[in-house]
Amino acid sequence: MLKTLAVANYRSINKLVIPLGRLNLITGPNGSGKSNLYRALRLLAETAQGGVVNALAREGGLESTFWAGPETLTRRMHNGDVAIEGSVRQSPMRLRMGFAGEEFSYSIALGLPAPTRSFFSLDPEIKRECIWAGPLYRPASLLVDRNGPMIRAREGLGWDVLAQHTPNFDSLFDQVGSLRSSPEVFQMREFIRRWRFYDHFRSDADAPVRQPQLGTRTPVLHHDGRDLAAALQTIIEIGDPEALHAAISDAFPGARLNVTPAGGGRFAIEFYQEGLLRPLSAAELSDGTLRYLLLIASLLTPRPPSLMVLNEPETSLHPDLLPALARLIIRASQQCQVWVVSHARRLISALQEDPECNCIVLEKTLGQTGIVGQRVLDEPAWNWPD
Structure with missing residues (x-):
C-alpha cells in the first residue's frame, strides 16, 4: 500500500506531499488541482510501462508542464506585502514524482536535455531514479540508484553496476529488473503495473x-x-x-x-x-x-x-x-x-x-495547489534524493 505521495514542479503543484490510507478521497473546488494530481499519478504509473516520456509529450512537452510560478513563494508574497516575481533559480528545473510504500519507496526526476541539433531536443530526460528501503530516503537506505546513464544496485557494503549506457528516455524499469540480479526493481515494477x-x-x-x-x-x-x-x-x-x-x-x-x-x-x-x-x-x-x-x-x-x-x-x-x-x-x-x-x-x-x-481537500493559493489545513509540520516526512 502507498503511504505517501510526493509531487513537485508539475503544473499547479509546486510542492505537495500527501499522506495516503486504504481509502483516499481527493476533492476540492473546480480549478484547485484535482486533475493535475490525478495526472501526476498516471505519469508515475507510466514509468513502469515504458511510456512516461511519451505521456509528457502528449501533454505538450515537459517545459509546458513545469510549475509556472516562482521557485519559492515566501511568506511576504502570501501576505501580499511584496509582489510575486521570479528570481535566479537555486536548483535545476526538475519534475519530481515519488511515493513511499510499506517496504520500498521510489522517486523519479525528469529535466530538459542540453541543447542539441537533434529533432528530439525537446524530449525530456530521466535524470535520476531511486529505490530505497522504508518510507524515508536516506543515503544508507538507498538500494537502486539511476544517475544519468548508470544504474547500480547495492551489493553488500558496495555497489554492483547493472547498466552503464541507459538511454535517457528509458526508465530503469525498462533496462533492469529480475528476481536474481535486482529483485527490488522487479518487485517495484510489478507493484506499479498492478495499478488500475x-x-x-x-x-x-x-x-x-x-x-x-x-x-x-x-x-x-x-x-x-x-x-x-x-x-x-x-x-x-x-x-x-x-x-x-x-x-x-x-x-x-x-x-x-x-x-x-x-x-x-x-x-x-x-x-x-x-x-x-x-x-x-x-x-x-x-x-x-x-x-x-x-x-x-x-x-x-x-x-x-x-x-x-x-x-x-x-x-x-x-x-x-x-x-x-x-x-x-x-x-x-x-x-x-x-x-x-x-x-x-x-x-x-x-x-x-x-x-x-x-x-x-485541495485548494489553490496564488496559483499553487495545496491541502486545506495542512501546515509544514503536518506534512508526512519526505526527502528527495540529492
Whole structure:
C-alpha cells in the first residue's frame, strides 16, 4: 500500500506531499488541482510501462508542464506585502514524482536535455531514479540508484553496476529488473503495473459495450468497459456473485442481471427491472445505468489491483445512486487501496461515513495547489534524493 505521495514542479503543484490510507478521497473546488494530481499519478504509473516520456509529450512537452510560478513563494508574497516575481533559480528545473510504500519507496526526476541539433531536443530526460528501503530516503537506505546513464544496485557494503549506457528516455524499469540480479526493481515494477485507472468508460450510442462482444474469462475490466458482459460473467463464475447481485439490488431495487450467449462466442447483457415484462439489452440502458454496471464490474474484480483509481465516478449517475456507489467503493477498499477523485457532495458525504476514509481537500493559493489545513509540520516526512 502507498503511504505517501510526493509531487513537485508539475503544473499547479509546486510542492505537495500527501499522506495516503486504504481509502483516499481527493476533492476540492473546480480549478484547485484535482486533475493535475490525478495526472501526476498516471505519469508515475507510466514509468513502469515504458511510456512516461511519451505521456509528457502528449501533454505538450515537459517545459509546458513545469510549475509556472516562482521557485519559492515566501511568506511576504502570501501576505501580499511584496509582489510575486521570479528570481535566479537555486536548483535545476526538475519534475519530481515519488511515493513511499510499506517496504520500498521510489522517486523519479525528469529535466530538459542540453541543447542539441537533434529533432528530439525537446524530449525530456530521466535524470535520476531511486529505490530505497522504508518510507524515508536516506543515503544508507538507498538500494537502486539511476544517475544519468548508470544504474547500480547495492551489493553488500558496495555497489554492483547493472547498466552503464541507459538511454535517457528509458526508465530503469525498462533496462533492469529480475528476481536474481535486482529483485527490488522487479518487485517495484510489478507493484506499479498492478495499478488500475478508470476514467474513460464509454457509454455513448456507438460504444462497444452496448453491443454483444466476444467473451473470454475477464477478471480485469478493460479501461473503456468494452468487455463488460464477460467481466460480469467472470465475477459470477469465479468471483463473488452474491456481492454482484447485492450491488445491483442496492442501486436498483427489484432489478436483476443475466449474461447470455449471443452466438458466435459473444456475450450479451439482460437487465431485468421491476415492472417490465422483458429484459433490457445493453443498447437500451441509460448512460447512468450502464455506467453503474461498469463500476460494479471494476470494483468487484476477482483480481484486485494494488491500487485502483476512480476519476469522477459520479459522471452520468443520478444522485440517488451515489450512496450505493459509496458502499461499493468502501467494500472494494477492503481488498485493495482505492483512490477516488470527486466533487459530488452526496458521494463525498457517503464515503466519509467510513472511519478509514482519508479525505484530502485541495485548494489553490496564488496559483499553487495545496491541502486545506495542512501546515509544514503536518506534512508526512519526505526527502528527495540529492
